[in-house]
Amino acid sequence: MPPSDPSDKDSEPFVETDPTGRYGRYDELLGSGAVKKVYRAFDQEEGIEVAWNQVKLSCFSDDPAMTERLYSEVRLLKSLKNSSIIALYKVWRDEWSNTLNFITEICTSGNLREYRKKHRHVSMRALKKWSKQILKGLVYLHTHDPCIIHRDLNCSNVFVNGNIGQVKIGDLGLAAIVGKNHSAHSILGTPEFMAPELYDEYYTEMIDIYSYGMCVLELVSLEIPYSECDSVAKIYRKVTSGVKPEALKKVKDVEAKAFIEKCINAKPKARPSAAELLRDPFFDGIVDDDDDENNDVNGTGRVVS
Structure with missing residues (x-):
């Protein structure tokens, strides 16, 4: 030996x-x-x-x-x-x-929920940069052929490389590949982040936009949406009757509040697509490392590779 x-x-x-x-x-x-x-x-x-x-x-x-x-x-x-x-x-x-x-x-800084809790003093500009990167991931999934719906987007399923301010969507375990009709038919997800139409078992990729809005709300308010509810049944009642989470009242930034409200509109067809949100004035002046002509979104909302 x-x-x-x-x-x-x-x-x-x-x-x-x-x-x-x-x-x-x-x-x-x-x-x-x-x-x-x-x-x-x-x-x-x-x-x-x-x-x-x-x-x-x-x-x-x-x-x-x-x-x-x-x-x-x-x-x-x-x-x-x-x-x-x-x-x-x-x-x-x-x-x-x-x-x-x-x-x-591997993302060195864990998930975005824990990371945000750890770093409570974050500028709106930094929050927008994180939000923009999540949105880019959604554009990629939703314009993929076939379309992919994540179905369980929340801050614990987004991961962070804190040293470069990079965030990435992970945990695609509940994702559904949907065909050209862009619809799926099973109830899955995290209740606080689930769009009302999910409970009707007929939905499109617009459920991810709703969940994304709740992610932005959590990042801005430092509160998990509907944390005022002590049961899933109470969350369900509020969501399906169109009652917004209490955390929304804590959002003092008018622009951020309006952006979140667009995403969590009770009517799926009233929500903008991920590509449309990426062009929203909310992100004016927010540039990240991937904002170049080879890796951004063109006029059709499709990722250019």
């Missing part, structure tokens, strides 16, 4: 590696949800940190629909290439441990 390298004691050991040996998973848990756990990992080929998402398929042995949904998320993620969407690098199923594993890019 060769003598061990004395420098090894300073390195962090991998708990496991992918079948090719390129990606190594550390023991550090970055996040844990109902469906998956996310660990810090390392891409040895590129020399970059990545996120290792792991789903125990045994949890869904009685629910083939859920398993299929997970596979759909991964297949969907792999097809998406946009700077405002979390990138997927590799996916495989580990038969021995019965897990679905996929490697995604």
